[in-house]
Amino acid sequence: MFKYFEPNKIFAVTSKAPKYVLFLFIIVLTIGLTEALILSPEDYKQSDAARIMYVHVPAAWISLGIFSSLALLSVGSFVFKNKNFALIAKSLAPSGFIFNIIALVTGSIWGKPTWGTWWAWDARITSMLILALFYGMYLLAWRIYDDKEQVIKVTSLIAILGVINVPIIKFSVDWWNTLHQPASINILSTNTAIHSSMLVPLGIMTAAFALFSLLIFLMKYNTELIKVKNKGLDRL
Amino acid sequence: MINELISMNGYGAYVWSAFSFTLISFTALYFVTKLQLSKEQKRFVSKFGSLNVEKAKAARSQNINREILSNTSNI
Numbered sequence: 001m002f003k004y005f006e007p008n009k010i011f012a013v014t015s016k017a018p019k020y021v022l023f024l025f026i027i028v029l030t031i032g033l034t035e036a037l038i039l040s041p042e043d044y045k046q047s048d049a050a051r052i053m054y055v056h057v058p059a060a061w062i063s064l065g066i067f068s069s070l071a072l073l074s075v076g077s078f079v080f081k082n083k084n085f086a087l088i089a090k091s092l093a094p095s096g097f098i099f100n101i102i103a104l105v106t107g108s109i110w111g112k113p114t115w116g117t118w119w120a121w122d123a124r125i126t127s128m129l130i131l132a133l134f135y136g137m138y139l140l141a142w143r144i145y146d147d148k149e150q151v152i153k154v155t156s157l158i159a160i161l162g163v164i165n166v167p168i169i170k171f172s173v174d175w176w177n178t179l180h181q182p183a184s185i186n187i188l189s190t191n192t193a194i195h196s197s198m199l200v201p202l203g204i205m206t207a208a209f210a211l212f213s214l215l216i217f218l219m220k221y222n223t224e225l226i227k228v229k230n231k232g233l234d235r236l
Numbered sequence: 237m238i239n240e241l242i243s244m245n246g247y248g249a250y251v252w253s254a255f256s257f258t259l260i261s262f263t264a265l266y267f268v269t270k271l272q273l274s275k276e277q278k279r280f281v282s283k284f285g286s287l288n289v290e291k292a293k294a295a296r297s298q299n300i301n302r303e304i305l306s307n308t309s310n311i
Contacts, residue, residue: 042245048251094269229300
């Protein structure tokens with residue numbers, strides 16, 4: 001099955017896709033921003049400060065999703081001895097890191113009007129900070145090590161160790177008394193604590209953020225493939 | 237209407253700074269990634285240009301190399 005996803009075969013698609021993804025991203029983001037900033041109602045408790053949710057929550061979701069993917073791809077590269085998995089993981093990491101930073105910064109901005117403080121060493125916030133450190137180590141390892149075999153081992157180890165933190169982040173609000181509110185949306189259930197007038201903009205913004213991570217992934221993956229081909233030209 | 241949108245019931249500074257930070261981060265990451273991609277593409281084109289006829293022919297036989305050459309101005 002993996003032969004259909006070999007870089008040589010999919011480059012024709014990945015090299016042309018970014019311009020279409022960028023176009024779609026701009027459209028979805030414009031709709032999302034209009035919904036989030038203008039059309040959606042203010043919260044009855046937090047007033048307009050709750051609008052920060054439309055950037056904070058999708059960023060947190062996607063950073064967690066990307067880190068889980070890094071761990072899965074790392075396991076995949078060990079099991080199937082497929083270096084393309086490592087290349088895909090390397091290309092996903094930068095957008096995951098940026099989303100992690102966005103979640104931390106916008107969470108901090110949201111914390112000031114709602115909790116009265118920019119930062120608290122709360123379980124959810126601290127575990128998200130730890131995730132950012134794992135992302136940092138992962139990206140740094142790709143820069144530090146020159147040996148390909150070694151870098152794949154080190155980055156896989158970081159991703160597999162780091163993914164232990166993902167369920168801790170998810171359940172931190174249930175396991176400990178935290179300032180952070182419990183989850184309002186459960187993907188396994190139809191019951192949500194958010195009204196559809198707020199759920200729709202949240203969904204659109206999540207789609208926009210997912211498109212942005214796809215765009216960055218494609219551009220980064222193409223860069224990595226061209227790097228490999230550049231080395232190939234040296235060997236000719 | 238515009239004033240209400242800017243002030244956001246007194247939370248404007250928080251809401252706008254959160255959205256601005258997000259959009260600035262997106263823009264910065266997009267342009268940094270684009271710069272890295274075009275740098276690698278230029279390197280590839282310049283290396284390809286320095287190959288002799290036989291090596292260039294061998295390199296051209298790979299689909300991916302032809303794709304890279306044809307996509308140098310894309311994105």
